[in-house]
Amino acid sequence: MTSEHQRPQRLAILIDAENASPRVAQGLFExxxxxxxxxxxxxxxxxxxxxxxxxxxxxxxxxxxxxxNFASTIGKNASDIALVIDAMDLLYTGRFDGFCLVSSxxxxxxxxxxxxxxxxxxxxxxxxxxxxGFRKACKRFIFTENLTCLAGTCSxxxxxxxxxxxxxxxxxxxxxxxxxxxxRTAMAQLDDTNGWHFLGAVGSRLAxxxxxxxxxxxxxxxxxxxxxxxxxxxxxxxxxxxxxxPKEVVGT
Numbered sequence: 116m117t118s119e120h121q122r123p124q125r126l127a128i129l130i131d132a133e134n135a136s137p138r139v140a141q142g143l144f145e146x147x148x149x150x151x152x153x154x155x156x157x158x159x160x161x162x163x164x165x166x167x168x169x170x171x172x173x174x175x176x177x178x179x180x181x182x183x184n185f186a187s188t189i190g191k192n193a194s195d196i197a198l199v200i201d202a203m204d205l206l207y208t209g210r211f212d213g214f215c216l217v218s219s220x221x222x223x224x225x226x227x228x229x230x231x232x233x234x235x236x237x238x239x240x241x242x243x244x245x246x247x248g249f250r251k252a253c254k255r256f257i258f259t260e261n262l263t264c265l266a267g268t269c270s271x272x273x274x275x276x277x278x279x280x281x282x283x284x285x286x287x288x289x290x291x292x293x294x295x296x297x298x299r300t301a302m303a304q305l306d307d308t309n310g311w312h313f314l315g316a317v318g319s320r321l322a323x324x325x326x327x328x329x330x331x332x333x334x335x336x337x338x339x340x341x342x343x344x345x346x347x348x349x350x351x352x353x354x355x356x357x358x359x360x361p362k363e364v365v366g367t
Contacts, residue, residue, distance in 0.1 A: 124152065124236075126150065126214065126215055127211050129157055129198050129215065130157065130170075131160070131195065131216075131220060132170050132194070133159075133192065135241070135259070136169070137170045137172065138169070142261075156180060157181075157182055157201060158170060159182045159194040159195075160194050161183070161194070198223075202216075202230065206233055211235065213236035213254075215237075216253070217239075219241035220241075220245075227249060227252035228252045231254065237254055238253060239253035240257050240262075243260055256327040290334075291341055294328075295345055298321070301320040302317060302361065304324075305320055308358075310361075312359055313356065314338065314339055314358065348360065
C-alpha cells in the first residue's frame, strides 16, 4: 500500500484566462507536473467571443475545463468572482494539498492568503508585472516568462504567437550577478559545516525569503548553474550532494 506521504500532491489548477497567455500552457503544466498531480484543471473567462480564441485552441490538449462567464457588465469581472467561489468550494472539500493560481491580477492576493491560512500551499503563476502583494502571498511564485512555451519552444500552433513574445521574455532576464545578494542573505540565515552550506537548504531558504526567486530569471536552468556563474562562491560536490560557500576575501 502506498503511504499517504508518498503520493504526489493533489493540485487544483485555476486559470484566469483574462490575465494569462495561452502561450504558457505547455510550460505551465510541465511546471505543475514537477510539483504534483493536476487533479482539477479549470479556466475562467468569456469564451463567447474571439478574444480568448488562443485558450480555446488548447483546452482539449490539456484537459482544461472551461468555466464560461459572460462579460455582461463593463468594469465587472465575473470570471474573477467565479474563480474565487470555486477555489473556496474546493478548499473546503479538504481534498487538495495545493492550489495553482494562474493570473497576473493583484486581486487574487487575498485568495492566496486565505488558502494558506487553511494550511494549504499556493503556487502563483503570472507575469513579472504581477504586484508584490500577490507574489508574496504565495508559497512560490513562478514568472510565466520563465516557462518553456513562452520562451519559444512551444510546438502548439497558438494564434498570435510571434518572435516579439520571445524577445520580450529574453529582455526580462536579469544578469546572474543580480542574484548574488539574495544568495548571500539565504546563506547567512543557515547553519553551516565548516563554512559549507547544503545547496538544497540554500534553495529552500531562498524560496522562503523570495517566493518569486527562480534561477531562470537570471538565465540559468538550475540554482547550481547560477552559482557556478558567480565568482563570489565556491562549490564542492560529495557524491550526489552539492555544497556551496562564499569565497574568502583575500586581504588587501
